[in-house]
Amino acid sequence: MSQVQPQCRYLGKLYPLTIATDENIKKDMIKFDGATFTCITSKSDEVDITKALKTFYKKEAKKVIDKQLRLYQKQVKTKYKSFKIESHESRWGSCSSMRNLTFNWKLMLFPIEAVDYVIIHELCHLEHLNHDRSFWRLVGKICPDYKNIMPILGTTKTRDL
DSSP, rough: OOOOOOOEEETTTTEEEEEEEOOSSOOEEEEEOSSSSEESOSSOOOOOOHHHHHHHHHHHHHHHHHHHHHHHHHTTTTTOEEEEEOSSSSSSSEEESSEEEEEEEGGGGGGGHHHHHHHHHHHHHHHHHSSSSHHHHHHHHHHTTTTHHHHGGTTTGGGGG
8 A cells, every 4th residue: 555645735735745754853844845844843753743844834825915015015006014923713804994904814824926926915905904895806806706716715705705
């Protein structure tokens, strides 16, 4: 019987996961070289990589979302005050009236176009703090394919975001 190679999802693609042991490290960590995920652990027995993966995804979310925010902020022609990465159970992103944006680290599991859609959605809320026609026109101007992207995230209603 063959053993199934564990995999990790990153920006919509699956990559193989390998485990490496290094007794000198104190905390399990994830390395990604663009082709393979490696969990480096001090343990040689069964390893729970969930915590290390969550840490990895949060760091990646900070980098990827920062880069994409800078790109789309120019197109929406608006400025945000700050952004942070969190673990929302039921939201991919949010925008406060104080111009603070929040994004879910689990976005790193989805294709970049889905990440971009959530970023654009929240940036558009800086101009329109509701889901009126003007809001959706602005979203559609920056992300014309948004209606096809929403189902990728499991969202079909605006309140899901």
